[in-house]
Structures are given as C-alpha cells and as structure tokens.
Amino acid sequence: MSKYIFVTGGVCSGLGKGVASASIGNLLESRGISIRLLKIDPYINVDAGTMNPYQHGEVFVTDDGAETDLDLGNYERFTSAPLSRENSITTGQVYQEVIRREREGRFLGRTVQVIPHITDEIKKRIFNIGEQEGVEVTIVEVGGTVGDIESIPFLEAARQFIHDLGQGAVLFIHLTMVPSVADGELKTKPTQHSVRSLREIGIQPDILLCRAGMPLNSSLKRKISLYTNVEEEAVISAYDVPVTIYEIPLIFAEQKLDTIIINKLKLKSPPRDLSAWSRMVETYCNAERTVKIGIVGKYLELLDSYKSTYEALYHGGIANKVKIELVKIDSDQVAAIPAENSDLAGVAGILIPGGFGHRGIEGMIAAANYARTQGLPCFGICLGMQVMVIEYARNVLALSGANSTEFNQETEYPVISLLEEQVDIKTFGATMRLGRSESRLQEGTLINSAYGREIIYERHRHRYEVSSIFREALKQAGLILSGFTADSLLVESIEWPEHPWGLGVQFHPEFKSKPVDPHPLFSSFIAVCINRNE
Numbered sequence: 001m002s003k004y005i006f007v008t009g010g011v012c013s014g015l016g017k018g019v020a021s022a023s024i025g026n027l028l029e030s031r032g033i034s035i036r037l038l039k040i041d042p043y044i045n046v047d048a049g050t051m052n053p054y055q056h057g058e059v060f061v062t063d064d065g066a067e068t069d070l071d072l073g074n075y076e077r078f079t080s081a082p083l084s085r086e087n088s089i090t091t092g093q094v095y096q097e098v099i100r101r102e103r104e105g106r107f108l109g110r111t112v113q114v115i116p117h118i119t120d121e122i123k124k125r126i127f128n129i130g131e132q133e134g135v136e137v138t139i140v141e142v143g144g145t146v147g148d149i150e151s152i153p154f155l156e157a158a159r160q161f162i163h164d165l166g167q168g169a170v171l172f173i174h175l176t177m178v179p180s181v182a183d184g185e186l187k188t189k190p191t192q193h194s195v196r197s198l199r200e201i202g203i204q205p206d207i208l209l210c211r212a213g214m215p216l217n218s219s220l221k222r223k224i225s226l227y228t229n230v231e232e233e234a235v236i237s238a239y240d241v242p243v244t245i246y247e248i249p250l251i252f253a254e255q256k257l258d259t260i261i262i263n264k265l266k267l268k269s270p271p272r273d274l275s276a277w278s279r280m281v282e283t284y285c286n287a288e289r290t291v292k293i294g295i296v297g298k299y300l301e302l303l304d305s306y307k308s309t310y311e312a313l314y315h316g317g318i319a320n321k322v323k324i325e326l327v328k329i330d331s332d333q334v335a336a337i338p339a340e341n342s343d344l345a346g347v348a349g350i351l352i353p354g355g356f357g358h359r360g361i362e363g364m365i366a367a368a369n370y371a372r373t374q375g376l377p378c379f380g381i382c383l384g385m386q387v388m389v390i391e392y393a394r395n396v397l398a399l400s401g402a403n404s405t406e407f408n409q410e411t412e413y414p415v416i417s418l419l420e421e422q423v424d425i426k427t428f429g430a431t432m433r434l435g436r437s438e439s440r441l442q443e444g445t446l447i448n449s450a451y452g453r454e455i456i457y458e459r460h461r462h463r464y465e466v467s468s469i470f471r472e473a474l475k476q477a478g479l480i481l482s483g484f485t486a487d488s489l490l491v492e493s494i495e496w497p498e499h500p501w502g503l504g505v506q507f508h509p510e511f512k513s514k515p516v517d518p519h520p521l522f523s524s525f526i527a528v529c530i531n532r533n534e
C-alpha cells in the first residue's frame, strides 16, 4: 500500500512548491523508492488548456494529451515517475464529476455537499494514483497557499487521509518563507503564522521547507521548531541556489531530508545514490563557456511562459558542457527595427517557440528570414515551424502575403491551415491535436541524424498544419520536408537547405527533455551554436 506525502505552501505563492515536490520525488527515487507525483490545482478551469500563458505560465502536455499545469514538467524533469491525465486534479474536474453523478441520480435523494461528496471525489482521485501497482509513495502537491478559500476542500481531504490511513502512512510537508528585513535579519513570524493556519484546519506539518535567500542557522531552526512543533532536524533550509534549480535535491540531501521522510513513513530503502544527478549538476556549474541563445517570442515577461523550452535549452547546454544565456527577444521589436540592429545580431542561435494568435507573428517571420539568410542556427517549435514555412513561402516561393489562416483567413496563400476535422470545432477545451504520436523521419536529413532513428514519438499541441496544397511547391523550392506522420498525411518537420542548422518541428520536443537525458534536438542545436560562437 502506498504512503502519502502532501506538500502545502504558506505565506505567499511562487515559492517553488513544484520544484520542491519534484526534488522530494527525486530524492526518494535516489533511495530506490517507487513514487508517483500529482498536482492539485484549486482553480475552476477543468484543465490549463484554455489559459493564457501570462495567467498561469506554460501549459504542459502529457503523453496522453492532457493539458496540465507546468509543475508536471518539473515532475517529469526531476523524476522518472510516469505521468498522465490522472496526475493533475482541478476543482473544475472534481465538481464536474460530482455534478454529473448528481444529474444521473446517483446520490439517491441525498443533499450533495462539499463534505463528504467533494472531498470523497478528491480522495478517490488521489487513491487512483496511489493504488497503481508497485507505488510506495504518492506525493501530492496542493496548489495555492494555505488560507486560500479555494484550497479548503483539498486540505480537508488531505486531513482525512490521517483519519483513514493512520499516523505513519501520511506525511505533511509545508513550504514556507523566511524573509529578511532591511538589515538582513531573517524573520520567522510569517512561518509561525502559516503553520498556525494549517493547524486550524487540523493539519500539523511534519517537515518544514523554509525558503530564504541564505541558509538558516541552527538557532533559527531551533526557534522555528519551538514555535511550530516540528522537530528541529525536520526544519529544512531551502535556500536560494546559486546556479541551477537542479541543485535543490542536493541541498535537501545534505540535510538528510530523504532519511527523515523514510524514517517517518517507516519505509525500507537502500542507501542514497545521487551520483548521476550530482555529476549533471557539476557539469553545468563548472562549464566555462557560455552560449547566448535568442528566444524570439511574445510571452517573454513571465519567466514561466516558456518554462520547458528554457529548461530544454539548459539541458542542451549540459549535453555540450556549456552554460546557456537566454536572450529574450520580443518579436514585436524585431518587426519594428531592421533585424541586424536588433538583439538577433548578438546571439549564437535563435529559437522560435510555440504560441497562439496573430500578435508578434510578423516579427517572428522577420527573425526567421534573418536567420535563414545569415546562416544563423534556428530552431522552430510548433508555431515556430509554421513561421519558418510562411517565411520560406513568402521569400523563396515569392508567394506574397502567404500566411497561416490562424492569422489571416483571407490570405491568397494559406500555406498553414486547419485540418478538415478541425474546421467545425467551435469549443476550445481539449479540442486540439494533443499528446504523443508517431513520426517518421526521412533518411539523410538533419533531424534523422540528430535522433539517430527513423521512428520517433513526440507530443503535440496545435490545430494548424502545413497545407497539403502547398507541400509540393515548397519542396520544389528547396524546403526539406524531413518528417511526416506515420500515414504520411501531415508534415512533422522541415529543414532549410544549405544552412548550418535550420529546423522546425510541429511537435514539442521540450516536454520530453530531462537534465540527465537531454533531448537530442536541443543537444544538436546547442552543439552547432557553440561552433558559430567560436
């Protein structure tokens, strides 16, 4: 039977509960324990698919096509635990299911209430993961901050786990903040208050992870322990790491967080083996050279909007033993000034990421044109690939005004357009081409040599495709169509001819990249950028 760890957050949002949960998973895996991770999001949206990246950061896509919170991306990067639709729970899903059953008359005339009906549905969903075969520990990250109205039913369900399973089977880990005031003194009061809020709803945390700019000294740990009833050794200092978030499992390991969890949950485990992870962190931290990569995007102000893409670039850096410096290039600016005067001129390669809607597209097209004509390595992902096709159609095929029907329905040359089956879809939730599918790579192409394989499986999240009407003309004009769906009907990747590295993919390779297993396309892209840097 699985044991359960609930990770809650206090004081304020944005403390990195996702990375903390993923790091706990990572540490337990380093002790040979089989884990699962799941995220609870207290918002009413059924999933993250309809949310603007500015609202909630990137939408992460699982193999089975769920559009989820970006923390699932952290889980995937830090651990080897499998993820699917079931690993993401929202208030919207829970209520939708309970209301569906109520309409079917399944509650036999009873009043349907938050307790027990909503809490039972939440518990059922958590048990669905924990009861999968061989799972020893299920880590449940409760989104939001303790004290939020929205999280109350989830925290109540979590509290009931102690009632249902008993002490020793459930652990509460609370992530909190220890801010410093003007003279640098660390203050424990917000932590005391947030633990008190948790206690008010019947939850006593077993372990505290205290975020602070610097490590907590033992007298502070003692003070926090005294006020919160958490044992001193279980007050863990989650201080800011200097180079990469991948150091976090290591600083937790230094404070024996894994052993504390294992003892409290009475688990049996072999000694810790973090060797591959430590080697990866060392490689990145000790890299002497830095490569500048430009991201030509439109959701640049929020760090989380292109989360997996940024991380995958760092992984490409790890694979090549270089540090990556991200240069964020607002596509609207590229459209406004000559490309050679923009930041494009100072980078070793550019990446044009995914996105939706017409804003910023002309700047991305100008950036693609600059990269193609100047031999600058260019990696187009999803929308980025579509932009590369539009640019090629306009400037090589001379199809003036060529466009995607997403941005201009009236274009004379719709080189990117909707699939027949998408034309009549009028709702937005979960109606795109989503999740894992097979692609076949053409022999002798750049993409084929990067993967070293002909059949690949990658995840999709898009509606528009390279139009079959223009496929032949694009090919005649030299564009290399290097990957297709298994039935050959859809173009999955394109390459620029006679160019050091100009590659666009319709899928999202960034979702599958891990720091200890960098994605081959990102490794290959960064390798070429290093050469250009030199």
Ligand code: GLN
Pocket: 353, 354, 355, 356, 357, 381, 382, 383, 384, 406, 461, 462, 463, 464, 465
């Ligand atoms: N907006 C484009 C489409 O729907 C690209 C989507 C994306 O980049 N994820 O096809």
